[in-house]
Amino acid sequence: MFVDRLINGIIEKKNPSVVGLDTLLDYVPRSIRDRHAALHADPAKAAAEAIFEFNAGIIDAVRDVVPAVKPQLAYFELYGVHGVECFARTVARAREKGLLVIADAKRNDIGSTAAAYADAYLGETALGGGESARAFDADAMTVNPYLGADGIEPFLKNCDKFGKGLFVLVKTSNPSSGQFQDLELKNGQKVYEHVAELVDEWGDGRQGEYGYASVGAVVGATYPEQAKALRKILKRAYILVPGFGAQGGSAEGAAAAFDESGLGAVVNASRSVLTAWRHERWEGKYGEDDFAEAARAEALRMKSEINGAIGANS
Amino acid sequence: MFVDRLINGIIEKKNPSVVGLDTLLDYVPRSIRDRHAALHADPAKAAAEAIFEFNAGIIDAVRDVVPAVKPQLAYFELYGVHGVECFARTVARAREKGLLVIADAKRNDIGSTAAAYADAYLGETALGGGESARAFDADAMTVNPYLGADGIEPFLKNCDKFGKGLFVLVKTSNPSSGQFQDLELKNGQKVYEHVAELVDEWGDGRQGEYGYASVGAVVGATYPEQAKALRKILKRAYILVPGFGAQGGSAEGAAAAFDESGLGAVVNASRSVLTAWRHERWEGKYGEDDFAEAARAEALRMKSEINGAIGANS
Numbered sequence: 313m314f315v316d317r318l319i320n321g322i323i324e325k326k327n328p329s330v331v332g333l334d335t336l337l338d339y340v341p342r343s344i345r346d347r348h349a350a351l352h353a354d355p356a357k358a359a360a361e362a363i364f365e366f367n368a369g370i371i372d373a374v375r376d377v378v379p380a381v382k383p384q385l386a387y388f389e390l391y392g393v394h395g396v397e398c399f400a401r402t403v404a405r406a407r408e409k410g411l412l413v414i415a416d417a418k419r420n421d422i423g424s425t426a427a428a429y430a431d432a433y434l435g436e437t438a439l440g441g442g443e444s445a446r447a448f449d450a451d452a453m454t455v456n457p458y459l460g461a462d463g464i465e466p467f468l469k470n471c472d473k474f475g476k477g478l479f480v481l482v483k484t485s486n487p488s489s490g491q492f493q494d495l496e497l498k499n500g501q502k503v504y505e506h507v508a509e510l511v512d513e514w515g516d517g518r519q520g521e522y523g524y525a526s527v528g529a530v531v532g533a534t535y536p537e538q539a540k541a542l543r544k545i546l547k548r549a550y551i552l553v554p555g556f557g558a559q560g561g562s563a564e565g566a567a568a569a570f571d572e573s574g575l576g577a578v579v580n581a582s583r584s585v586l587t588a589w590r591h592e593r594w595e596g597k598y599g600e601d602d603f604a605e606a607a608r609a610e611a612l613r614m615k616s617e618i619n620g621a622i623g624a625n626s
Numbered sequence: 627m628f629v630d631r632l633i634n635g636i637i638e639k640k641n642p643s644v645v646g647l648d649t650l651l652d653y654v655p656r657s658i659r660d661r662h663a664a665l666h667a668d669p670a671k672a673a674a675e676a677i678f679e680f681n682a683g684i685i686d687a688v689r690d691v692v693p694a695v696k697p698q699l700a701y702f703e704l705y706g707v708h709g710v711e712c713f714a715r716t717v718a719r720a721r722e723k724g725l726l727v728i729a730d731a732k733r734n735d736i737g738s739t740a741a742a743y744a745d746a747y748l749g750e751t752a753l754g755g756g757e758s759a760r761a762f763d764a765d766a767m768t769v770n771p772y773l774g775a776d777g778i779e780p781f782l783k784n785c786d787k788f789g790k791g792l793f794v795l796v797k798t799s800n801p802s803s804g805q806f807q808d809l810e811l812k813n814g815q816k817v818y819e820h821v822a823e824l825v826d827e828w829g830d831g832r833q834g835e836y837g838y839a840s841v842g843a844v845v846g847a848t849y850p851e852q853a854k855a856l857r858k859i860l861k862r863a864y865i866l867v868p869g870f871g872a873q874g875g876s877a878e879g880a881a882a883a884f885d886e887s888g889l890g891a892v893v894n895a896s897r898s899v900l901t902a903w904r905h906e907r908w909e910g911k912y913g914e915d916d917f918a919e920a921a922r923a924e925a926l927r928m929k930s931e932i933n934g935a936i937g938a939n940s
Binding site: 358448559 | 648650651652659663669670672673698700701703704705706707709710711714732733734735736737739740742743745746747751752753754755757759761762770771772773774775776777795798799800801802803804805806807809810811812814817820821824868873
């Protein structure tokens with residue numbers, strides 16, 4: 313069951329944070345980019361290969377630090393078919409190295425089409441003649457709830473069948489997330505609170521040994537007050553907290569999503585880890601050839617900062 | 627400007643309907659599947675090649691009947707990297723044949739990540755050294771509004787810069803679409819009505835020669851009452867109407883989304899066209915080798931049915 317594997321990883325590594333793989337070509341040190349540009353005539357292929365080498369370096373550097381990585385599909389699709397191939401290889405690499413993979417895809421559609429997405433990322437594809445294969449085979453993925461329960465059902469089915477997990481958008485980390493999510497309903501609830509209630513219901517009967525379910529929720533670190541309230545509504549849902557670091561969410565903000573025993577949430581940082589090699593914090597200590605070591609140092613710093621904030625919180 | 631190209635196509639072909647390319651391997655006639663299975667050792671590659679041959683046949687058969695096709699990303703991602711390559715080739719084929727391409731991707735994310743999706747589908751990707759390329763290069767795409775305006779802004783920017791279009795989910799065609807979309811707000815509005823108002827605002831200043839904007843809305847054919855009300859709120863937004871045919875939406879239901887002059891909406895059917903070759907309606911007339919002719923006949927039938935319903939409506 314995904315949620316138990318995630319929590320076991322968090323406990324084992326003493327780290328409730330994950331690294332987002334949102335790699336833009338611009339984050340990759342020039343020496344790597346130049347080498348692949350010389351090797352491949354197609355600049356999109358060269359870009360995707362450079363990004364894969366970078367991602368593989370990050371994965372190897374943080375594999376004993378974090379329980380999971382969260383590749384963001386948009387940054388792979390940006391490089392076209394070669395980018396998507398890089399995504400598939402990045403997922404496989406991370407899983408080979410013992411990391412869980414949360415595909416940040418925010419997919420959503422009506423029933424039969426949602427089933428195709430669920431099979432692509434959390435299940436298997438029928439290929440005729442009784443054959444089937446796993447298209448991308450992540451451990452969990454993010455989904456958008458706007459289409460309601462029948463657009464979520466196929467994902468739940470694959471969570472059950474293949475031991476996978478889901479994180480449903482509830483309250484996102486961006487400045488205008490309130491435009492729809494914070495609308496006040498006739499009954500006094502906010503839209504995101506209503507979504508949270510349903511997400512928690514979807515986890516009913518899907519709890520693992522720690523009482524949490526493989527149906528989680530996305531709640532941004534930039535909204536600590538809401539996170540605090542949502543932690544109470546989301547009794548079963550593990551919370552994925554984006555927006556930490558480069559997006560402006562603080563460790564204290566993220567800490568609001570945790571329960572009293574220090575579980576219940578996992579915090580993601582992407583850019584601050586991926587570009588640590590050129591961040592002023594690490595200036596003089598790491599150069600561009602040390603991007604992986606710099607990422608490891610930043611991931612360890614994040615671990616310590618979040619654990620400190622959770623301790624202070626509980 | 628996308629919306630003008632769409633409307634010009636609708637007028638030229640006297641057809642406000644489009645064909646959805648939601649091709650499951652199971653829709654492809656056995657002879658095509660078997661041929662590719664014999665050619666390719668990798669069954670996912672064989673599946674993707676069979677689907678491309680099928681899609682190309684459909685495109686060629688309907689190119690003078692419909693103004694656009696709407697490939698659904700989920701059904702390509704289902705076949706992994708080979709499936710995404712098939713998507714890229716399907717888009718290119720349709721555009722070569724003079725058809726507009728609406729990528730049904732329902733993408734959504736926060737600002738910087740939304741920008742990556744916008745660049746991937748409606749813009750261009752920076753590849754270093756001043757080079758750039760178009761990753762998928764559709765004419766328009768569907769997006770999900772749950773994250774609010776700053777998740778939509780990057781798509782709007784590319785609509786302006788590259789002459790592309792957008793269809794924002796407002797009221798989807800599935801049975802549980804009401805679970806969040808129909809929630810009643812404190813001010814008496816439904817959530818989907820509030821979304822519609824904002825979608826229409828996003829079209830302000832983006833209208834073309836017919837008064838419609840390249841920022842459109844998705845409103846399911848299965849909810850004709852809501853479509854009628856939304857046609858009034860959505861003064862500038864062109865409406866994309868899914869759910870016609872196999873999903874149970876009627877031509878009368880779809881007709882509610884049109885204005886008095888027979889413009890304002892475009893209706894999609896996927897499965898009923900793609901699988902016409904095995905539908906009882908065409909039994910005895912078309913067999914599996916005639917899948918493209920059967921699709922053409924079904925697309926012409928849909929055109930006539932919808933034009934009839936619009937005529938009856940106005």
